Amino acid sequence: MAMSPSSQPESGSTHRIYSRKQKSLGLLCSNFLSLYNRDGVESIGLDDAAIKLGVERRRIYDIVNVLESVGVLSRKAKNQYTWRGFKGIPKALEQLKEEGFRGIWVLLMESTVLDDDDDETYSNPNTGSQSETLNSNITKSSASSKPDNRREKSLGLLTQNFVKLFLCSDVDMISLDDAAKVLLGNAHSSSIMRTKVRRLYDIANVLSSMRLIEKTHHPETRKPAFKWLGVLEKLDNTCSDQPFTNETRKRSFGTDITNTSYKRNKVDLLPENDQKQQRMPLKKENLKSEESMSNLDQDPKRCSKSYKFGPFSPTTVLKVGASQQKNARQAHDWESLISTYHPQYHNQALRELFDHYVEAWKSWYSEVAEKKSLEQVP
DNA sequence: CCTTCCCGCCATTTG
DNA sequence: CAAATGGCGGGAAGG
Numbered sequence: 001m002a003m004s005p006s007s008q009p010e011s012g013s014t015h016r017i018y019s020r021k022q023k024s025l026g027l028l029c030s031n032f033l034s035l036y037n038r039d040g041v042e043s044i045g046l047d048d049a050a051i052k053l054g055v056e057r058r059r060i061y062d063i064v065n066v067l068e069s070v071g072v073l074s075r076k077a078k079n080q081y082t083w084r085g086f087k088g089i090p091k092a093l094e095q096l097k098e099e100g101f102r103g104i105w106v107l108l109m110e111s112t113v114l115d116d117d118d119d120e121t122y123s124n125p126n127t128g129s130q131s132e133t134l135n136s137n138i139t140k141s142s143a144s145s146k147p148d149n150r151r152e153k154s155l156g157l158l159t160q161n162f163v164k165l166f167l168c169s170d171v172d173m174i175s176l177d178d179a180a181k182v183l184l185g186n187a188h189s190s191s192i193m194r195t196k197v198r199r200l201y202d203i204a205n206v207l208s209s210m211r212l213i214e215k216t217h218h219p220e221t222r223k224p225a226f227k228w229l230g231v232l233e234k235l236d237n238t239c240s241d242q243p244f245t246n247e248t249r250k251r252s253f254g255t256d257i258t259n260t261s262y263k264r265n266k267v268d269l270l271p272e273n274d275q276k277q278q279r280m281p282l283k284k285e286n287l288k289s290e291e292s293m294s295n296l297d298q299d300p301k302r303c304s305k306s307y308k309f310g311p312f313s314p315t316t317v318l319k320v321g322a323s324q325q326k327n328a329r330q331a332h333d334w335e336s337l338i339s340t341y342h343p344q345y346h347n348q349a350l351r352e353l354f355d356h357y358v359e360a361w362k363s364w365y366s367e368v369a370e371k372k373s374l375e376q377v378p
Numbered sequence: 379c380c381t382t383c384c385c386g387c388c389a390t391t392t393g
Numbered sequence: 394c395a396a397a398t399g400g401c402g403g404g405a406a407g408g
Contacts (some may be wrong), residue, residue, distance in 0.1 A: 020406050023384065046397085058386065061399055078393070078397065150390070153400065176382095195401060201383050224381085264385065264405070 018264060026205035028055060029063050033210070036083055044073065044081045062155060066206045069159040089212075089231050093167060100164035101361045158183065158196075159203050166213070166228035169356040173216060175225040176200040182350055 021027070031053055036044055050060050064081060067073045071092025076082045151157060161183050165174055180196040204226055207213045213226045 020384070056386080058399075150400080155399075198383060198402075
């Protein structure tokens with residue numbers, strides 16, 4: 001009993017008690033950030049991070065994936081990441097914004113692709129629209145329909161799509177539940193939803209620790225939700241790269257960077273704290289007692305039909321607007337196009353979100369189109 | 379009870 | 394092939 005791993009600023013006798021809070025991704029992210037957000041840091045080794053932070057490798061992946069999605073890091077090579085810092089966030093967000101709006105355009109055009117023709121009217125059952133989602137998934141424009149379902153479900157992509165929700169609409173405050181519904185697009189209720197929400201909780205926690213978002217409560221509905229804070233523009237001189245100072249007196253209880261490790265259940269015993277001992281016991285046990293029960297329906301991938309984007313492809317949307325100045329005219333068509341679009345959202349909140357989304361998109365589009373046409377046509 | 383969400387099994391992808 | 398990566402959801406901590 002020489003020393004306890006971490007000295008909790010509370011409880012004088014109740015030690016050794018497992019606490020979920022000290023193992024949260026949010027706290028881990030804070031520690032990760034304070035560990036690497038300093039001069040001289042160029043690259044980060046995952047092993048190094050795991051050791052220094054005293055956590056399992058798995059957790060590092062979680063953190064790193066969302067950080068990369070927002071531009072703080074970028075994968076350099078296996079096991080190696082390049083540190084970009086908070087200064088990398090603005091650019092990344094800008095990109096996401098553009099992608100997000102482009103996504104809406106695709107969605108709208110997609111909805112236009114009904115009726116017409118005649119034969120082959122099989123695609124119209126209750127399945128309704130397959131509207132991918134408000135996310136864009138420009139699959140590199142390669143013909144290969146690589147079943148990259150892995151990527152589609154990645155934490156990284158989810159993070160980006162979640163962020164787009166804020167960037168591409170002017171609604172502030174979105175509940176994870178609504179976010180999940182929107183990002184899921186179709187009905188997909190049940191387990192799919194639950195898993196999605198679990199992921200969103202993870203993401204929200206790290207984004208919160210970065211102070212990009214903040215948890216609040218909906219004014220009326222006591223429901224918890226998150227509001228976007230973004231990279232707050234509070235600095236005046238010097239190109240600082242962090243929302244606040246390093247020693248943010250905000251709320252970090254991060255007294256010690258090294259995350260102490262107590263197993264969740266099982267008593268821990270062993271005051272052993274050799275900052276290195278974290279090996280997983282050869283748990284070769286087969287305790288598998290769960291079979292896939294969700295395998296008959298839900299097939300979000302089956303919808304990738306060859307879209308019929310009028311004359312252009314979504315990837316070139318931006319350039320199109322510049323061509324001719326018939327934007328004004330088009331804007332009108334969009335109005336009808338939008339009204340024609342029937343969001344199958346049976347939820348008020350989602351419909352509202354969608355409206356804000358579209359509205360923000362319209363102004364954004366015309367803004368970009370204008371800018372484009374100006375720098376062209378000399 | 380319901381919400382939050384950590385843990386780590388094990389499928390996949392990489393090298 | 395091993396190692397690195399990272400879905401995924403059980404089930405326990407926290408209101």
